[in-house]
Amino acid sequence: MTETEMDELRERLEKYVGKPMGAAAVAPDPVxxxxxxxxxxxxxxxxxxxxxxxxxxxxxxxxxxAPPAMLQAWTMPSPKIEGIAERGGAPRESRGENPISILDEAGYVGTLATNSELEFLRYLRPGDHLHTTMELESISSRKNTSLGQGYFITWVTNYFAGDEEIVGKQLFRILKFDPSSIDPSSLKGSG
Amino acid sequence: MKTAIPSSNVKVGHELPEFALPVTSTVIVAGAIASRDFMPAHHDPEYARGQGAPDIFMNILTTNGYVARYVTDWAGSEAMIRTIRIRLGGPAVPGQLLRFTGQVTAVGEEADERVIEVTLRAVNDLGEHATGTVVVTLPLT
Incomplete structure (x- = not known):
């Protein structure tokens, strides 16, 4: 891949930054x-x-x-077990194009979680019924890493109890990388 | 387990007791399923190896759970965790001890609470699995 194509890829992702990622998730059951x-x-x-x-x-x-670190567990989607390996572990079929599917298609098929930052505004009690909103906070420029070239993607999930009481937040960052690009010197000839 | 430490005694530099978790397949699978994480990499060794991992590995919710437990085992049941901020490194895999160490790196007071920052790391044979900080509060006594 050439530098120009890379820039185009990053440009294609720009429209997602600062926008909601997927629909709001509702916990299947209360705490x-x-x-x-x-x-x-x-x-x-x-x-x-x-x-x-x-x-x-x-x-x-x-x-x-509830144990505070359970926060994410309450809103995990109920999985469809059949085919979960073929979906790369995604609990459900993903709908439509998103930054991760775009990067997958462009060869950045590797995923590595790098950072998790949880914030608890209060502890949850049985009966609290959560829902979340997710926003894509940032996508880095293309980076050279020890796993190959890739992009860091950061999103923030807000957790709400009831209608609008915010009870927790999580910042999550992953590296989407191209495992075939692990040797940077091999790229020089191709551009 | 009430308050393992009197909050007035907490000083910067205080070392938390080390905790060594013998990570097994059962530990990893139990944590994954209790957190409703059905990704095959956390229960299916063949799938995990196909992804380039040495074996099944601990999911992040479980790592956060053990980080929280490490701090509250020390701080006691009056402790309230405000934040868990970790940087993720190598995987936690079966057959290796995951060693948690930490120390108090900041102490403050806010209204009726003492606010304590613990800086910690969880390390196995592959290197650092998780490093970061937990901020916890205790009622002023």
């Missing part, structure tokens, strides 16, 4: 004790405010709260 129990068992987290009614009532929280 609930059974899912908290699964999580607490899986991670062997002994913090009593997650499951022990009495201890939680006597704590600063005044009752059961």
């Amino acid at each position: 609930n004790l059974p899912m908290i129990r699964h999580w607490v068992a899986a991670l062997d987290d002994q913090n009593p405010v997650y499951l022990d009614q009495e201890a939680a009532a006597g704590s600063r929280f005044g009752g059961i709260v």
Whole structure:
């Protein structure tokens, strides 16, 4: 690929920056004790405010709260298991063109998560029903990395309880890279 | 587990006790499914190797969960986490210990809370799996 084509690729992505990424997601279920129990068992987290009614009532929280790091779990889409490997692990069929599908098609098929920044405005309680909005915050220029050439994509998810109370945020950054471009010297002859 | 540390004793430079998690396939799969993450890379070794990974690897929700647990195991059940900011490195894979270390890097006061920043890292044989900071608050006592 030539430099010009690269610039065109980045230009094609520009229209997505600062825009919503996909439709708003709604949690299939409110925050609930059974899912908290699964999580607490899986991670062997002994913090009593997650499951022990009495201890939680006597704590600063005044009752059961969900482990904060579960935030993302509440709004994960329910998966269609059949074909999930063929979809690269995507829980559902993706609809339409998006920056990630554009990069995949252009050969930047590798994905590496690089940063996660979670912010909790309050702890969640059973009954809180979440929904999210996602916005594409930035796409870097093309970078040379140890995995090959690629683009860093950053998006921010806002988590809401009820109609409009914001309860948490996550910034997430991935590198979409072209594994075949790992040796930069091999590119010099092709441009 | 109430308050493992009196919040007035928390000083910059204080080291958190090390925690070593023996990562197994079960640890990875249990965390992935409890977080409703059904990506095959977190439960199917053949799929994971096809993606260039050495084996199945821990999903990010589980990593964040253990980072949170590492801090609240130390700070106690009155602790409230405000932020978890991590940079992700190599994968956490079965058969390796994931070692968590951390220290207090900032302490402040806000209204009726003590605000504590912990800088931490989780490392295995492949190198750094996650590095970053957790900001946690404790009621002033």
